[in-house]
Amino acid sequence: MRELAIYVHFPFCQKRCAYCDFPSSAGKEGLIPPYLAAVAREFAAEEVHWAESLFPTVFFGGGTPSLAPPDELIRLLETFRATGRLAEGAEVTLEANPGTVDRAKLAALRAAGFNRLSLGVQCRDDGLLKLLGRIHDRRQAEAAVADARSAGFANINLDLIFGLPGQTRQEWEATLKWAVGLGPTHLSCYGLQLEEGTPLAAAVASGQLRLPAEEETAGMMETAMVLLPEFGYEQYEISNYAKPGYACRHNQLYWERGDYLGLGAGACSTLGFLRWSNPADPEAYLRQMAVEGRPNRDLERLSDRQAVLEEIMLGLRLRRGLDKVAFARRRGPLENWVGEAARYLIAEGWLETAGPYLRLSQKAVLVSNAVIGRLCEALID
Ligand code: SF4
Structure with a gap:
Protein backbone atom coordinates (compact mmCIF):
# COMPACT_ATOMS: atom_id res chain seq x y z
CA MET A 1 0.00 0.00 0.00
CA ARG A 2 1.23 3.52 -0.82
CA GLU A 3 2.71 5.53 2.08
CA LEU A 4 1.23 8.95 2.73
CA ALA A 5 2.43 11.20 5.57
CA ILE A 6 -0.14 13.43 7.24
CA TYR A 7 0.75 16.98 8.24
CA VAL A 8 -1.60 19.20 10.27
CA HIS A 9 -0.76 22.89 10.32
CA PHE A 10 -1.81 24.66 13.49
CA PRO A 11 -1.63 28.42 12.77
CA PHE A 12 -1.99 29.84 16.29
CA CYS A 13 0.56 30.98 18.88
CA GLN A 14 0.25 32.63 22.26
CA LYS A 15 2.49 35.49 21.11
CA ARG A 16 4.48 36.21 17.95
CA CYS A 17 8.23 35.78 18.26
CA ALA A 18 10.44 38.63 17.03
CA TYR A 19 12.13 36.59 14.27
CA CYS A 20 9.20 34.58 12.96
CA ASP A 21 7.38 34.91 9.65
CA PHE A 22 5.57 31.55 9.72
CA PRO A 23 1.84 31.62 9.00
CA SER A 24 0.55 31.91 12.54
CA SER A 25 -1.53 34.39 14.51
CA ALA A 26 -1.62 35.29 18.19
CA GLY A 27 -4.61 36.08 20.40
CA LYS A 28 -7.12 33.97 18.45
CA GLU A 29 -7.46 31.06 20.87
CA GLY A 30 -11.24 31.15 20.44
CA LEU A 31 -10.83 29.85 16.90
CA ILE A 32 -8.96 26.71 17.96
CA PRO A 33 -11.90 24.29 18.49
CA PRO A 34 -13.74 25.23 15.26
CA TYR A 35 -10.41 25.15 13.43
CA LEU A 36 -9.51 21.62 14.48
CA ALA A 37 -13.06 20.48 13.67
CA ALA A 38 -12.64 22.02 10.19
CA VAL A 39 -9.34 20.15 9.73
CA ALA A 40 -11.16 16.89 10.50
CA ARG A 41 -13.77 17.79 7.84
CA GLU A 42 -11.05 18.64 5.33
CA PHE A 43 -9.47 15.24 5.97
CA ALA A 44 -12.79 13.50 5.35
CA ALA A 45 -13.27 15.48 2.12
CA GLU A 46 -9.85 14.27 0.93
CA GLU A 47 -10.72 10.58 1.13
CA VAL A 48 -9.99 10.16 -2.56
CA HIS A 49 -6.34 10.96 -1.82
CA TRP A 50 -5.86 8.73 1.24
CA ALA A 51 -8.25 5.82 0.70
CA GLU A 52 -5.55 3.55 -0.75
CA SER A 53 -2.78 4.68 1.63
CA LEU A 54 -1.11 3.85 4.89
CA PHE A 55 -0.06 6.72 7.18
CA PRO A 56 3.49 6.02 8.47
CA THR A 57 3.69 9.39 10.22
CA VAL A 58 1.44 12.17 11.47
CA PHE A 59 2.96 15.55 12.31
CA PHE A 60 1.15 18.34 14.14
CA GLY A 61 3.25 21.44 13.37
CA GLY A 62 2.80 25.15 13.57
CA GLY A 63 2.46 27.62 15.02
CA THR A 64 2.11 26.14 18.46
CA PRO A 65 -0.09 23.02 18.38
CA SER A 66 0.60 22.48 22.09
CA LEU A 67 -1.55 25.57 22.69
CA ALA A 68 -4.65 23.53 21.81
CA PRO A 69 -6.56 21.70 24.54
CA PRO A 70 -5.29 18.10 24.55
CA ASP A 71 -8.82 16.73 24.02
CA GLU A 72 -9.10 18.59 20.72
CA LEU A 73 -5.74 17.25 19.49
CA ILE A 74 -6.63 13.74 20.59
CA ARG A 75 -9.99 13.91 18.81
CA LEU A 76 -8.24 14.76 15.55
CA LEU A 77 -5.69 11.98 15.98
CA GLU A 78 -8.60 9.59 16.63
CA THR A 79 -10.18 10.73 13.36
CA PHE A 80 -7.04 9.61 11.52
CA ARG A 81 -6.86 6.36 13.49
CA ALA A 82 -10.54 5.56 12.87
CA THR A 83 -9.80 5.12 9.15
CA GLY A 84 -7.69 2.04 9.97
CA ARG A 85 -4.92 3.65 7.87
CA LEU A 86 -2.57 4.67 10.69
CA ALA A 87 0.41 2.31 10.39
CA GLU A 88 1.35 0.04 13.26
CA GLY A 89 4.02 1.95 15.23
CA ALA A 90 3.38 5.16 13.27
CA GLU A 91 5.45 8.17 14.35
CA VAL A 92 3.09 10.81 15.76
CA THR A 93 4.81 14.14 16.47
CA LEU A 94 3.57 17.19 18.29
CA GLU A 95 5.48 20.46 18.11
CA ALA A 96 5.38 22.20 21.44
CA ASN A 97 6.45 25.46 23.00
CA PRO A 98 7.88 24.85 26.49
CA GLY A 99 5.70 27.69 27.79
CA THR A 100 2.48 25.85 26.92
CA VAL A 101 2.90 22.36 28.36
CA ASP A 102 2.70 20.68 31.74
CA ARG A 103 2.96 17.10 32.88
CA ALA A 104 -0.81 16.41 32.90
CA LYS A 105 -1.26 17.71 29.35
CA LEU A 106 1.71 15.73 28.07
CA ALA A 107 0.58 12.57 29.86
CA ALA A 108 -2.87 12.80 28.21
CA LEU A 109 -1.30 13.24 24.78
CA ARG A 110 1.18 10.42 25.29
CA ALA A 111 -1.58 8.05 26.46
CA ALA A 112 -3.58 8.89 23.33
CA GLY A 113 -0.76 7.89 20.98
CA PHE A 114 1.43 10.94 20.47
CA ASN A 115 4.92 9.42 20.69
CA ARG A 116 7.34 12.13 19.58
CA LEU A 117 7.61 15.60 21.09
CA SER A 118 9.47 18.41 19.37
CA LEU A 119 10.20 21.25 21.77
CA GLY A 120 11.11 24.69 20.47
CA VAL A 121 13.67 25.58 23.16
CA GLN A 122 15.78 27.64 20.67
CA CYS A 123 18.55 28.69 23.10
CA ARG A 124 19.75 28.52 26.67
CA ASP A 125 20.33 32.12 27.60
CA ASP A 126 17.35 33.90 29.19
CA GLY A 127 18.46 37.27 27.78
CA LEU A 128 18.48 35.87 24.24
CA LEU A 129 15.14 34.11 24.75
CA LYS A 130 13.65 37.44 25.81
CA LEU A 131 15.19 39.23 22.87
CA LEU A 132 13.67 36.62 20.53
CA GLY A 133 10.27 37.24 22.11
CA ARG A 134 9.92 33.64 23.30
CA ILE A 135 7.27 33.07 25.99
CA HIS A 136 9.47 30.63 27.92
CA ASP A 137 12.74 30.81 29.83
CA ARG A 138 15.51 28.28 30.35
CA ARG A 139 13.97 26.86 33.51
CA GLN A 140 10.68 26.18 31.68
CA ALA A 141 12.55 24.47 28.85
CA GLU A 142 14.27 22.18 31.36
CA ALA A 143 10.94 21.52 33.14
CA ALA A 144 9.22 20.72 29.82
CA VAL A 145 11.81 18.06 28.99
CA ALA A 146 11.51 16.54 32.48
CA ASP A 147 7.69 16.59 32.27
CA ALA A 148 7.74 15.01 28.80
CA ARG A 149 9.98 12.23 29.99
CA SER A 150 7.92 11.51 33.09
CA ALA A 151 4.78 11.57 30.91
CA GLY A 152 6.30 8.71 28.89
CA PHE A 153 7.83 10.47 25.88
CA ALA A 154 11.00 8.57 25.02
CA ASN A 155 11.49 10.38 21.71
CA ILE A 156 12.14 14.09 22.28
CA ASN A 157 13.56 16.63 19.85
CA LEU A 158 14.93 20.01 20.84
CA ASP A 159 14.97 22.81 18.25
CA LEU A 160 17.93 25.17 18.59
CA ILE A 161 18.89 28.34 16.69
CA PHE A 162 22.45 29.60 16.24
CA GLY A 163 23.82 32.87 14.87
CA LEU A 164 21.71 34.91 17.30
CA PRO A 165 22.46 38.59 18.04
CA GLY A 166 25.55 38.86 20.22
CA GLN A 167 26.01 35.06 20.32
CA THR A 168 29.58 33.76 20.27
CA ARG A 169 30.90 30.35 19.30
CA GLN A 170 31.64 29.69 23.00
CA GLU A 171 28.09 30.57 23.99
CA TRP A 172 26.73 28.25 21.27
CA GLU A 173 28.99 25.44 22.44
CA ALA A 174 27.69 25.91 25.99
CA THR A 175 24.12 25.82 24.60
CA LEU A 176 24.78 22.54 22.79
CA LYS A 177 26.29 20.98 25.92
CA TRP A 178 23.31 22.16 27.96
CA ALA A 179 20.89 20.70 25.39
CA VAL A 180 22.77 17.38 25.27
CA GLY A 181 22.66 17.32 29.08
CA LEU A 182 18.84 17.30 28.88
CA GLY A 183 19.10 13.93 27.11
CA PRO A 184 17.01 14.41 23.94
CA THR A 185 17.00 11.73 21.23
CA HIS A 186 17.11 14.34 18.47
CA LEU A 187 18.46 17.86 17.94
CA SER A 188 17.61 20.29 15.14
CA CYS A 189 20.14 23.13 14.78
CA TYR A 190 19.17 25.90 12.39
CA GLY A 191 21.03 29.11 11.63
CA LEU A 192 18.95 32.24 12.26
CA GLN A 193 17.26 33.49 9.09
CA LEU A 194 16.51 37.19 9.18
CA GLU A 195 13.05 37.45 7.65
CA GLU A 196 12.02 40.72 6.14
CA GLY A 197 9.25 42.53 7.99
CA THR A 198 10.00 40.96 11.38
CA PRO A 199 10.87 43.10 14.46
CA LEU A 200 14.25 41.34 14.67
CA ALA A 201 15.13 42.24 11.08
CA ALA A 202 14.16 45.87 11.80
CA ALA A 203 16.34 45.95 14.93
CA VAL A 204 19.31 44.61 12.96
CA ALA A 205 18.71 47.02 10.07
CA SER A 206 18.62 50.00 12.46
CA GLY A 207 21.88 48.92 14.10
CA GLN A 208 20.17 48.32 17.44
CA LEU A 209 21.25 44.66 17.31
CA ARG A 210 24.24 43.03 15.65
CA LEU A 211 24.46 39.54 14.26
CA PRO A 212 27.67 37.52 14.50
CA ALA A 213 29.95 37.69 11.44
CA GLU A 214 29.37 35.10 8.72
CA GLU A 215 32.55 33.17 9.61
CA GLU A 216 31.51 33.09 13.26
CA THR A 217 28.10 31.63 12.30
CA ALA A 218 29.72 29.06 9.98
CA GLY A 219 32.00 28.20 12.90
CA MET A 220 28.93 27.55 15.07
CA MET A 221 27.61 25.07 12.53
CA GLU A 222 31.00 23.38 12.50
CA THR A 223 30.95 23.22 16.31
CA ALA A 224 27.66 21.29 16.17
CA MET A 225 29.03 18.96 13.48
CA VAL A 226 32.05 18.11 15.63
CA LEU A 227 30.53 18.15 19.10
CA LEU A 228 27.22 16.34 18.68
CA PRO A 229 28.68 13.12 17.19
CA GLU A 230 30.98 12.98 20.24
CA PHE A 231 27.81 12.60 22.31
CA GLY A 232 26.35 9.90 20.04
CA TYR A 233 24.18 12.09 17.78
CA GLU A 234 24.57 11.30 14.09
CA GLN A 235 24.20 14.19 11.65
CA TYR A 236 21.74 12.57 9.24
CA GLU A 237 20.67 15.80 7.55
CA ILE A 238 22.38 19.17 7.20
CA SER A 239 20.59 20.60 10.26
CA ASN A 240 19.43 17.46 12.07
CA TYR A 241 21.13 15.08 14.49
CA ALA A 242 19.74 11.94 16.09
CA LYS A 243 20.66 9.08 18.37
CA PRO A 244 20.64 5.75 16.47
CA GLY A 245 17.09 4.85 15.45
CA TYR A 246 15.64 8.30 16.22
CA ALA A 247 15.91 10.15 12.90
CA CYS A 248 12.59 11.92 12.27
CA ARG A 249 10.69 9.61 9.91
CA HIS A 250 8.24 12.31 8.89
CA ASN A 251 10.92 14.75 7.77
CA GLN A 252 12.91 11.96 6.13
CA LEU A 253 9.89 11.27 3.99
CA TYR A 254 9.94 14.94 2.89
CA TRP A 255 13.64 14.75 2.04
CA GLU A 256 13.04 11.59 0.05
CA ARG A 257 10.25 13.45 -1.72
CA GLY A 258 7.54 11.10 -0.57
CA ASP A 259 3.84 11.90 -0.69
CA TYR A 260 2.23 13.96 2.05
CA LEU A 261 -1.21 15.36 2.68
CA GLY A 262 -1.19 18.74 4.42
CA LEU A 263 -4.31 19.79 6.29
CA GLY A 264 -5.30 23.19 7.67
CA ALA A 265 -4.54 26.81 6.86
CA GLY A 266 -1.26 27.31 5.00
CA ALA A 267 -0.63 23.57 4.67
CA CYS A 268 0.92 22.26 1.48
CA SER A 269 0.37 18.79 -0.06
CA THR A 270 2.41 16.86 -2.60
CA LEU A 271 1.16 13.69 -4.27
CA GLY A 272 3.46 12.66 -7.10
CA PHE A 273 3.42 15.52 -9.58
CA LEU A 274 0.45 17.22 -7.97
CA ARG A 275 0.95 20.00 -5.42
CA TRP A 276 -1.46 22.36 -3.70
CA SER A 277 -1.47 24.86 -0.85
CA ASN A 278 -4.34 25.92 1.36
CA PRO A 279 -5.03 29.61 2.11
CA ALA A 280 -2.67 30.81 4.86
CA ASP A 281 -5.23 32.91 6.74
CA PRO A 282 -7.08 30.70 9.27
CA GLU A 283 -10.21 32.84 9.07
CA ALA A 284 -10.34 32.53 5.28
CA TYR A 285 -9.76 28.78 5.65
CA LEU A 286 -12.62 28.50 8.17
CA ARG A 287 -14.95 30.53 5.92
CA GLN A 288 -14.19 28.37 2.89
CA MET A 289 -14.63 25.17 4.89
CA ALA A 290 -18.02 26.45 6.16
CA VAL A 291 -19.28 27.58 2.76
CA GLU A 292 -17.73 25.11 0.31
CA GLY A 293 -16.69 22.18 2.50
CA ARG A 294 -13.07 22.46 1.30
CA PRO A 295 -10.45 25.20 1.06
CA ASN A 296 -9.75 27.09 -2.17
CA ARG A 297 -6.38 25.87 -3.30
CA ASP A 298 -3.47 26.84 -5.44
CA LEU A 299 -3.13 23.69 -7.50
CA GLU A 300 0.01 23.06 -9.51
CA ARG A 301 1.12 20.19 -11.75
CA LEU A 302 4.90 19.85 -11.55
CA SER A 303 6.95 19.10 -14.63
S1 SF4 B 1 6.12 30.06 18.62
FE1 SF4 B 1 7.05 29.37 16.67
S2 SF4 B 1 5.49 29.69 15.09
FE2 SF4 B 1 4.86 30.84 16.93
S3 SF4 B 1 5.60 32.91 16.57
FE3 SF4 B 1 7.17 31.82 17.77
S4 SF4 B 1 8.57 30.95 16.23
FE4 SF4 B 1 6.70 31.55 15.16
Missing part, protein backbone atom coordinates in the same frame (compact mmCIF):
# COMPACT_ATOMS: atom_id res chain seq x y z
CA ASP A 304 9.38 16.19 -14.76
CA ARG A 305 12.23 18.69 -14.50
CA GLN A 306 10.76 20.37 -11.38
CA ALA A 307 10.32 16.99 -9.67
CA VAL A 308 13.90 16.03 -10.52
CA LEU A 309 15.19 19.35 -9.21
CA GLU A 310 13.36 18.82 -5.92
CA GLU A 311 14.55 15.23 -5.59
CA ILE A 312 18.18 16.28 -6.02
CA MET A 313 17.94 19.32 -3.74
CA LEU A 314 16.19 17.39 -0.97
CA GLY A 315 18.19 14.15 -1.33
CA LEU A 316 21.50 15.98 -1.00
CA ARG A 317 20.39 17.47 2.31
CA LEU A 318 20.58 13.95 3.75
CA ARG A 319 24.13 13.13 4.85
CA ARG A 320 23.90 9.70 3.29
CA GLY A 321 23.07 11.52 0.05
CA LEU A 322 20.84 10.94 -2.93
CA ASP A 323 20.17 7.31 -3.78
CA LYS A 324 21.19 7.17 -7.45
CA VAL A 325 19.71 3.71 -7.99
CA ALA A 326 16.27 4.64 -6.64
CA PHE A 327 16.47 7.92 -8.57
CA ALA A 328 17.27 6.12 -11.82
CA ARG A 329 14.26 3.81 -11.35
CA ARG A 330 11.93 6.83 -11.21
CA ARG A 331 13.58 9.39 -13.50
CA GLY A 332 16.28 7.66 -15.54
CA PRO A 333 20.04 7.91 -14.87
CA LEU A 334 21.10 10.92 -12.77
CA GLU A 335 23.98 11.29 -15.23
CA ASN A 336 21.47 12.30 -17.92
CA TRP A 337 20.19 15.20 -15.81
CA VAL A 338 23.26 16.66 -14.05
CA GLY A 339 26.18 14.53 -15.24
CA GLU A 340 28.58 17.28 -16.26
CA ALA A 341 28.06 19.44 -13.14
CA ALA A 342 28.32 16.37 -10.87
CA ARG A 343 31.63 15.33 -12.45
CA TYR A 344 33.03 18.84 -11.96
CA LEU A 345 31.88 19.05 -8.30
CA ILE A 346 33.31 15.59 -7.55
CA ALA A 347 36.65 16.57 -9.10
CA GLU A 348 36.69 19.75 -6.97
CA GLY A 349 35.95 17.78 -3.79
CA TRP A 350 32.46 19.20 -3.13
CA LEU A 351 30.55 16.00 -3.92
CA GLU A 352 31.50 12.37 -3.42
CA THR A 353 30.01 8.97 -4.10
CA ALA A 354 29.55 6.31 -1.45
CA GLY A 355 27.98 3.06 -2.69
CA PRO A 356 24.75 3.96 -4.47
CA TYR A 357 24.71 7.47 -2.97
CA LEU A 358 25.87 10.84 -4.26
CA ARG A 359 26.47 13.09 -1.27
CA LEU A 360 27.97 16.38 -0.10
CA SER A 361 31.56 16.13 1.09
CA GLN A 362 32.24 17.24 4.67
CA LYS A 363 33.51 20.69 3.56
CA ALA A 364 30.47 21.14 1.30
CA VAL A 365 28.02 20.84 4.19
CA LEU A 366 29.01 24.32 5.38
CA VAL A 367 28.20 25.83 1.97
CA SER A 368 25.49 23.37 0.97
CA ASN A 369 23.20 25.88 -0.76
CA ALA A 370 25.96 27.04 -3.11
CA VAL A 371 27.03 23.47 -3.99
CA ILE A 372 23.50 22.16 -4.52
CA GLY A 373 22.68 25.30 -6.50
CA ARG A 374 25.70 24.75 -8.77
CA LEU A 375 24.67 21.14 -9.37
CA CYS A 376 21.14 22.12 -10.26
CA GLU A 377 21.92 25.15 -12.43
CA ALA A 378 21.38 23.13 -15.61
CA LEU A 379 17.90 22.14 -14.44
CA ILE A 380 16.63 25.62 -13.68
CA ASP A 381 14.63 26.99 -16.60
